[in-house]
Structures are given as C-alpha cells and as structure tokens.
Amino acid sequence: MRLDLLSTLNAERAARRAAVLVTELETGxxxxxxxxxxAADPLHEALADxxxxxxxxxxxxxxxxxxxxxxVPPVRLIAIGAVHITQALAPMAKLAGFDxxxxxxxxxxxxxxxxxDVKVLAEWPDDVLPALRLDRYTAVGxxxxxxxxxxxxxxAALRADCFYIGALGSRKTxxxxxERMEAAGFAQEQLARIHAPIGLDIGSVTPSEIAVSVxxxxxSALRKKPKRSEAGA
Amino acid sequence: MLASDDTILAQAEAWRRAGxxxxxxxxxxxxxxxxxxxxxxxxxxxxxLFLGSVSGGCxxxxxxxxxxxxxxxxxxxxxxxxxxDETAWRVGLSCGGRIRVYVERVx
Numbered sequence: 220m221r222l223d224l225l226s227t228l229n230a231e232r233a234a235r236r237a238a239v240l241v242t243e244l245e246t247g248x249x250x251x252x253x254x255x256x257x258a259a260d261p262l263h264e265a266l267a268d269x270x271x272x273x274x275x276x277x278x279x280x281x282x283x284x285x286x287x288x289x290x291v292p293p294v295r296l297i298a299i300g301a302v303h304i305t306q307a308l309a310p311m312a313k314l315a316g317f318d319x320x321x322x323x324x325x326x327x328x329x330x331x332x333x334x335x336d337v338k339v340l341a342e343w344p345d346d347v348l349p350a351l352r353l354d355r356y357t358a359v360g361x362x363x364x365x366x367x368x369x370x371x372x373x374x375a376a377l378r379a380d381c382f383y384i385g386a387l388g389s390r391k392t393x394x395x396x397x398e399r400m401e402a403a404g405f406a407q408e409q410l411a412r413i414h415a416p417i418g419l420d421i422g423s424v425t426p427s428e429i430a431v432s433v434x435x436x437x438x439s440a441l442r443k444k445p446k447r448s449e450a451g452a
Numbered sequence: 453m454l455a456s457d458d459t460i461l462a463q464a465e466a467w468r469r470a471g472x473x474x475x476x477x478x479x480x481x482x483x484x485x486x487x488x489x490x491x492x493x494x495x496x497x498x499x500x501l502f503l504g505s506v507s508g509g510c511x512x513x514x515x516x517x518x519x520x521x522x523x524x525x526x527x528x529x530x531x532x533x534x535x536x537d538e539t540a541w542r543v544g545l546s547c548g549g550r551i552r553v554y555v556e557r558v559x
Contacts (some may be wrong), residue, residue, distance in 0.1 A: 220476055220558050225465050232458060247528040275491025277480050285482045293458060316456055348538060
C-alpha cells in the first residue's frame with residue numbers, strides 16, 4: 220500500500236468519514252475511494268453495498284478479483300445523564316470499543332470525580348450536541364429521566380439518524396415521550412426505532428446489570444442485519 | 453492494550469514514517485469457523501514487531517516471517533492457511549477453518 224493512501228485512510232478515519240480501499244488482488248493496484256466519491260467509481264454498486272454492511276469483502280468484477288477494505292468511523296456513544304447507570308456503563312463502553320461522552324447539565328452529577336475515565340460535559344445537550352455532530356455511527360442513550368434534558372438529545376438523535384437510540388424509563392414514561400415527539404413532528408416509524416425501556420431484556424436489576432444490557436443492545440443494533448421489514452427504512 | 457483497527461493502521465503509518473520497513477497483512481477470505489473476520493489486520497515491521505491479528509494466534513508466526521520477505525522484495529502475496537495446509541506451513545487453524553491473508557508492503 221502506498222503511504223499516501225494509508226495516510227489518507229487514517230485521516231478519513233480521524234475525521235469520522237467512511238472510505239473504501241480497493242485492491243486488485245492480481246496486480247496489487249490500489250485506490251482509495253472516499254464515501255462522498257463512491258458514485259463516480261466503476262465499482263460503485265459493490266462499494267455502496269459493502270459500506271452499508273460495514274464489512275470488508277472480496278468481489279469479482281469483469282474477470283478481476285478485488286478486495287474492498289471498508290473503513291467506517293469508530294462507534295461513539297453519547298450518554299445523556301451522569302447517573303449511577305452511566306458510571307457503570309463508562310468502563311464497559313470503553314472495553315467494547317465505544318468512544319463515550321456523557322452529557323448532563325446538572326453540575327452536581329457531571330463531575331470528573333464521579334467519572335474519572337470518560338469525557339463528561341456539564342452542559343445542556345442543545346448547547347454541545349451541534350459541535351459533536353451526531354451521525355449514523357453514533358449511539359445515543361438517554362438516562363436522566365428528565366424530559367427537559369433527555370428530549371433535546373432525543374430530537375437531535377432522531378434527526379441525525381443515529382444507529383441506536385435508547386431511552387431509560389417505564390413503558391408509561393415512554394408513551395408520554397412518544398406523544399411529545401409526535402407533537403414535535405416526528406413520524407411513528409422514526410419513533411419506533413427508539414429502544415425503550417432501554418437495554419436487552421435479561422432481567423437486569425442493578426445499575427451494572429442494566430449497563431451490560433445496554434452494551435449488548437447497542438452491539439446488536441450495530442452488528443445484526445436489519446429485519447426485512449426494517450431494511451427499507 | 454487491545455489494538456483496534458484504528459491503532460493498527462495508525463501504527464503502520466507511524467512505523468513507515470519513522471523509516472522502518474512495514475508490511476500489512478489483511479484477512480481477505482474465510483471459510484468455516486475462522487477466528488478473525490475478513491478485513492482484520494496485522495501490521496509487521498522489519499524487526500518483527502507486530503500489532504493486531506489475523507487469527508487467534510494460530511498463524512501469526514507464519515505471517516510475520518512471510519512479511520519479512522515481503523518487506524525485502526516488495527511483492528504482495530496471498531497466503532492460505534487451514535487444516536489442509538499443515539504440511540505446507542506446519543501451522544493450521546485448530547478451529548478447522550481456513551483463511552486467506554493478503555500481505556503487502558507499505559511503500
């Protein structure tokens with residue numbers, strides 16, 4: 220691989236942009252295709268498919284074998300609420316490879332002492348989310364129980380088409396949340412994407428157990444193929 | 453430290469920029485219960501230092517020694533490992549899977 224291609228690949232990753240390295244296996248010829256330039260590439264259909272799946276793969280095109288090295292941005296987890304569950308979630312998210320940021324405007328909660336090893340922003344979601352630029356490689360978890368705080372992030376996450384949106388709270392709480400989001404103009408299909416109550420149903424009781432269920436649910440949203448009914452969404 | 457693809461490719465660039473010979477190995481095909489998915493990387497420098505993995509540790513030794521040749525002659529090559537190749541490589545995948553690994557030099 221040419222150093223300039225490797226360098227561009229690393230730069231694209233750092234900028235949270237997807238890219239594909241195309242290697243013709245017979246000759247070793249390579250090119251780097253940025254996500255924005257895929258339409259112009261002769262292999263555009265295969266590139267788009269592989270990128271959507273987020274998986275590197277080998278393809279055959281007009282008698283030649285190509286390997287597509289797919290690079291998608293590292294998964295981020297934005298957690299709203301510097302609470303007991305997110306204290307347990309922070310080390311687990313790190314281990315799972317998620318780049319985590321916690322946001323909570325309540326300064327008594329959002330302290331570095333309570334969260335020694337993770338980015339914590341003691342700000343309102345509306346004030347800091349625009350700069351964080353949510354994208355489809357971002358997971359958002361809502362943990363404050365407070366609509367004043369959670370809803371700001373929920374609206375941003377729905378608009379950004381984040382791959383995972385989870386919200387803590389009972390079914391009743393969630394029904395009210397859905398009503399508020401419908402009033403804010405979101406369609407039912409969009410709201411159906413919210414995982415609520417948050418986390419896989421493994422009978423979690425303690426904050427740590429709930430954190431495990433949330434990590435599992437995020438991994439499931441990231442890795443499992445969408446169901447046929449959701450595929451077109 | 454657990455190495456992610458980020459750190460592996462960043463390390464490849466850093467080693468090359470430091471003037472070292474570097475090879476990048478990539479799993480390009482798997483059959484059966486292969487331990488690491490297609491696209492997994494292993495980066496190797498001229499001194500045999502390496503980061504990442506292409507299997508669960510079963511064939512890394514063979515890839516690292518082949519990488520030394522790739523760093524010298526610059527010719528990319530495809531290696532195949534699996535239960536059937538034990539005589540050829542004296543290494544195999546204990547899981548019974550097969551993998552193909554593309555090894556190229558970073559120029």
